[in-house]
Amino acid sequence: MSNSTRDHILSRLYKAQSTARPFIEPEHCPEPTENIAGELLVDRFKALIEAQGSCFERASGNDGVLKVLADVFNRKGISRAMASTDRFISALDLPGWAKQKGFAITTQKDYEDRTAFKRAVFTEVDAGITGADFGFAESGTLCLMANGDMPRLTSLAPIIHIAVLPSSRLISSYEQMAETVFGETPPSQLILITGPSMTGDIQATPFKGMHGPRELIVILKDD
Amino acid sequence: MKPQTHRYKEIAREQMADRRARGFLDLLRAVAEKRKSAYEDFPNPDAAREYSRAVRAAAVARLPQLLEQFEKSASRAGAKVYWAADAEDANAYIVRLAKERNISYVIKGKSMVTEESGLNEALAAEGVQPYESDLGEFIIQLLERPPFHIVGPAINIDPQEISDIFIEKGVMSDATTDPVELGYAARCYLREKFHHLEMGITGINMAVAETGTIINVENEGNIRFCKSSPDIQVSIMSLEKVVPTMKEALFVLRTLCRSATGQKLGAYVSMDTGPKKKEEIDGPSELHIVILDNGRSTIYEDAAYREVLQCIRCGACLGNCPIYGKIGGYSYGWAYSGPMGQALTPLLLGLDRTKDLYYSCTLCRTCRDVCPAGLHHPRLLRRHRQKQREKDPVFHGSGLKVREEIGLRGFALAAATPTLWRSAIRAARLAMNRKSHGGIIREVLGKSEGWLASRDLPCVGSPTFNEWFRKNRS
Numbered sequence: 001m002s003n004s005t006r007d008h009i010l011s012r013l014y015k016a017q018s019t020a021r022p023f024i025e026p027e028h029c030p031e032p033t034e035n036i037a038g039e040l041l042v043d044r045f046k047a048l049i050e051a052q053g054s055c056f057e058r059a060s061g062n063d064g065v066l067k068v069l070a071d072v073f074n075r076k077g078i079s080r081a082m083a084s085t086d087r088f089i090s091a092l093d094l095p096g097w098a099k100q101k102g103f104a105i106t107t108q109k110d111y112e113d114r115t116a117f118k119r120a121v122f123t124e125v126d127a128g129i130t131g132a133d134f135g136f137a138e139s140g141t142l143c144l145m146a147n148g149d150m151p152r153l154t155s156l157a158p159i160i161h162i163a164v165l166p167s168s169r170l171i172s173s174y175e176q177m178a179e180t181v182f183g184e185t186p187p188s189q190l191i192l193i194t195g196p197s198m199t200g201d202i203q204a205t206p207f208k209g210m211h212g213p214r215e216l217i218v219i220l221k222d223d
Numbered sequence: 224m225k226p227q228t229h230r231y232k233e234i235a236r237e238q239m240a241d242r243r244a245r246g247f248l249d250l251l252r253a254v255a256e257k258r259k260s261a262y263e264d265f266p267n268p269d270a271a272r273e274y275s276r277a278v279r280a281a282a283v284a285r286l287p288q289l290l291e292q293f294e295k296s297a298s299r300a301g302a303k304v305y306w307a308a309d310a311e312d313a314n315a316y317i318v319r320l321a322k323e324r325n326i327s328y329v330i331k332g333k334s335m336v337t338e339e340s341g342l343n344e345a346l347a348a349e350g351v352q353p354y355e356s357d358l359g360e361f362i363i364q365l366l367e368r369p370p371f372h373i374v375g376p377a378i379n380i381d382p383q384e385i386s387d388i389f390i391e392k393g394v395m396s397d398a399t400t401d402p403v404e405l406g407y408a409a410r411c412y413l414r415e416k417f418h419h420l421e422m423g424i425t426g427i428n429m430a431v432a433e434t435g436t437i438i439n440v441e442n443e444g445n446i447r448f449c450k451s452s453p454d455i456q457v458s459i460m461s462l463e464k465v466v467p468t469m470k471e472a473l474f475v476l477r478t479l480c481r482s483a484t485g486q487k488l489g490a491y492v493s494m495d496t497g498p499k500k501k502e503e504i505d506g507p508s509e510l511h512i513v514i515l516d517n518g519r520s521t522i523y524e525d526a527a528y529r530e531v532l533q534c535i536r537c538g539a540c541l542g543n544c545p546i547y548g549k550i551g552g553y554s555y556g557w558a559y560s561g562p563m564g565q566a567l568t569p570l571l572l573g574l575d576r577t578k579d580l581y582y583s584c585t586l587c588r589t590c591r592d593v594c595p596a597g598l599h600h601p602r603l604l605r606r607h608r609q610k611q612r613e614k615d616p617v618f619h620g621s622g623l624k625v626r627e628e629i630g631l632r633g634f635a636l637a638a639a640t641p642t643l644w645r646s647a648i649r650a651a652r653l654a655m656n657r658k659s660h661g662g663i664i665r666e667v668l669g670k671s672e673g674w675l676a677s678r679d680l681p682c683v684g685s686p687t688f689n690e691w692f693r694k695n696r697s
Contacts, residue, residue: 003306005306005307005308005516006306008308009306009308009462009516009520010287010290010291012520012523012524013286013287013290013520013523014287015524016520016523016524016526016529017284017286017287019524019526020284020526023277023281023284024277024280024281025277026274026277026278026281026471027274028274029265029267029270029271029273029274029474030265030266030267030270031474031477032264032265032266032477032487048487052490108504108505111504113504114454114504114505117504117505118418118452118505119418122414122417122418123418138264138487139487139488140487141488146499146503146506147500147502147503148500148502148503148504151504151505152447152450152451152503152505152506153451153452153505156444156447156448156451157448174473174476175470175473178469178470178473182433182434182436182469182496186300186434186436186496187496188495188496188497188498188499188500188503188506189450189451189493189494189495189496189499189506190436190494190496191447191491191492191493191494192488192491192492192493192494193490193491194486194487194488194489194490194491194492195490196490197442197443197444197490197491198442198443198490199358199359199406199442199443200375200378201357201358201359201362201375201376201377201378201406202358202359202362202377202378202380202382202385202402202405202406203247203378203382203402204247204250204375204378205402205403207402207403207406207407209407209410210358210406210409210410210442210443210445211356211410211413211414211443211444211445211448212443212444212447212448212490212491213444
């Protein structure tokens with residue numbers, strides 16, 4: 001019976017609290033990059049992205065992003081990709097663009113259910129393309145928020161993940177994001193991505209693409 | 224996982240002779256350096272560590288309030304919270320869930336608490352196949368070994384041995400000792416299972432009371448798969464993992480990752496607040512959060528032991544421990560190794576079954592100095608020794624051997640009585656110095672093993688300092 005267990009555990013903990021030792025209230029501790037802004041943010045973000053072994057690209061406007069994408073598709077031999085439908089990606093009309101260029105891009109909305117979507121994202125596509133809600137300069141990290149337009153697997157299952165981050169969404173530290181995101185309706189999942197999937201579990205030898213993407217390509221979009 | 228804590232000395236001897244374990248343990252020093260330098264981008268690294276310690280201490284001090292708040296917020300977000308009194312209770316809940324949904328296999332993300340609770344064995348016994356998916360855990364599951372290190376469980380294992388077991392268990396068909404190819408074989412094998420997964424099981428690094436969010440940190444992406452592909456997600460935490468606010472959780476993330484691997488942040492941090500929303504195509508429609516006690520509320524009742532609950536399982540204490548650095552993780556005989564294991568395991572398994580864990584410490588305090596969660600390991604270990612001698616009924620202290628008890632009482636009496644001390648010293652000088660070699664006493668009361676086996680006791684001085692001082696003080 002979970003309820004009586006719950007009450008039993010809590011009552012023991014509450015009772016024990018009377019013997020508490022005094023403790024010091026945590027005071028504010030400055031974050032690593034508190035005072036950085038503008039191009040300094042971009043420099044630090046880029047340096048950290050590249051240090052993780054990810055690829056950093058910079059593009060101007062939607063056309064610039066499409067140009068970078070075409071280049072990445074050709075360089076990496078990508079012919080099929082799964083795109084999310086978040087606002088940064090839907091503005092690019094990737095399915096339409098792909099048709100012109102001879103690629104195939106689908107979104108989760110093209111599949112009737114989870115099973116069909118999973119089949120495609122696990123076995124059929126070469127890359128996943130998503131927007132990023134935030135970028136953090138302090139650690140070279142992307143922040144994605146799962147929702148109807150941002151499936152979790154699009155940034156995880158394909159071997160290459162391409163993320164488009166508007167430069168206005170690049171901020172210095174996590175706390176600035178948390179204040180706005182964890183209010184009334186937090187996302188069902190918030191994902192922080194710092195580099196490709198990796199492991200060092202065998203002999204401490206680094207291996208990228210352990211379960212998730214082997215390559216992460218970040219396109220910083222200036223407007 | 225069946226405890227082997229009674230075999231500490233035996234396993235430690237084996238491990239000290241194991242060349243591969245030695246090779247890896249010697250590398251630990253470099254990792255410790257990386258960990259230290261990772262703190263350098265804080266304006267004040269010491270202040271960062273202190274802040275993180277303060278957050279953990281305050282969280283443990285307010286534990287019941289925070290747990291209630293967490294339960295409320297998580298339930299409001301749509302998660303189902305289950306309180307489990309012990310390992311059996313938690314395992315039974317998860318097994319029942321799997322059986323009700325006709326689940327044939329589950330995939331697990333790395334989780335120390337399920338090592339503690341023996342969840343894999345419980346699932347397998349009921350015909351539900353559990354697959355570990357962290358590469359290191361996957362390997363040791365196939366080899367049926369305990370974790371060597373809480374962050375790198377299989378890091379000491381010979382690639383040839385991994386190749387052999389992968390072939391034997393059908394993970395791959397062609398032998399290789401290349402770590403990258405071995406990793407790739409595991410990827411391909413597990414990917415198929417992730418694709419069709421119906422129930423994923425993860426641990427929890429932190430639970431945020433304010434928002435009802437659970438946080439996982441990883442590098443491989445296996446935990447994200449466990450939380451994205453299946454329709455049912457079960458996440459299990461020992462009850463001390465709660466922190467008050469998201470802001471504090473975000474800060475502890477920084478110290479956790481730096482202290483674990485020297486990274487600014489793990490490759491993936493995922494934070495779930497409730498199950499997926501209706502319009503989402505993936506993610507779990509059922510999120511079960513199991514809050515496990517398994518002896519923690521008993522620890523909490525002891526005001527001095529309570530501090531052990533501040534641990535965030537980063538493993539920094541292992542990497543810096545001179546003892547761990549010689550004997551590796553197997554010797555500790557259970558899920559938790561190194562100083563954090565020496566502090567925690569005796570409280571969970573009983574002081575009588577874990578004696579070697581808390582005596583095999585030089586009390587050098589390195590663990591305490593690097594700990595970002597504020598544990599004072601040596602103080603906890605000294606308390607274990609005290610409680611063991613006092614035959615503590617709560618933590619199963621079994622007392623000392625009669626001979627040790629008499630020796631200690633005699634010593635205490637002499638140390639508190641100057642005249643007795645002086646004559647005892649004179650007698651000891653006569654008796655013990657005769658059995659010395661190179662200024663070191665080799666035998667006491669005809670015995671050369673035990674305390675003397677690993678320590679150098681210098682000869683009693685002639686004159687002793689006391690005698691010299693009396694003579695020269697004028």
